[in-house]
Amino acid sequence: MFAISQSVADDLMQKKHVHSIVNPNGIKPELIRTDKRSSDGKFRIVQVSRLDHPKKGQHILLEACGMLKQRGYDNFTVDFIGGGPSLEYLKSVTEKSQLCGRVNFLGMKDQQYIYDHLCEYDLFVQPSIYEGFGLTVAEAMAAKVPVLVSSGQGPEEVIEYGQCGYVFKNGDVEDCARKIEMYLNGEEDKSFVDKAFGRVWNLYNVKITVKTYLDNYSKRQ
Structure with a gap:
């Protein structure tokens, strides 16, 4: 099971006794203006x-x-x-x-x-x-x-x-x-x-979060 943040993972463990992997939601930062x-x-x-x-x-x-x-x-x-x-x-x-x-x-x-x-x-x-x-x-x-x-x-x-x-x-x-x-x-x-x-860019980039999902799924197969 995946959790979108450590606080959600902690909540799952405390209330449901379920271990989860933290993988945050991702965004496409290259689409967001900075000027x-x-x-x-x-x-x-x-x-x-x-x-x-x-x-x-x-x-x-x-x-x-x-x-x-x-x-x-x-x-x-x-x-x-x-x-x-x-x-x-x-x-x-x-x-x-x-x-x-x-x-x-x-x-x-x-x-x-x-x-x-x-x-x-x-x-x-x-x-x-x-x-x-x-x-x-x-x-x-x-x-x-x-x-x-x-x-x-x-x-x-x-x-x-x-x-x-x-x-x-x-x-x-x-x-x-x-x-x-x-x-x-x-x-x-x-x-x-x-x-x-x-x-x-290093943590919440959707390219990175998707890779984390795929890597973890491949390990379970």
Whole structure:
């Protein structure tokens, strides 16, 4: 049996006593643009996933950005790409956090749109409460976009536990705000982007993940 991340493999062992081989989902990084385009000067944050806040944690990102606005940060925007049952709830959190005009719900977009536009952002945030892997995190890394993810889930493994991006405590709005503030102030480790880019090509490239599947299947025959 294969697991898409170590966290999923650990879960299978703990709950089902099943041993599995870790082989992550793969992407085609060569299709993802990395060239930055001219911007309007605002710090652009993006989150890509189904709008399902009990699992994906989009409300945590919104509340964290609300905190930052209260602290005087006003030169940022947040785009959510994806659809789902939490849209109206997240719009209410946006209003409550006084972020109207700064937050955009762009709806569902196809893969080509995402691959073409990810590189235009300054920070990708994945605030998931539950997440087995986090394919969009790998896609952001391939686009050379800095990433911030929640702890204890698949995305933390994708960024090599803080070696290729930053991690905030799962569900902790204040810690999420603190980490975003670090990016807003330009205090992040600039070397993470290149490390993340190399990690995607070496580990999450679909050519490599497919080979791993085939090699393991051939050993069992």
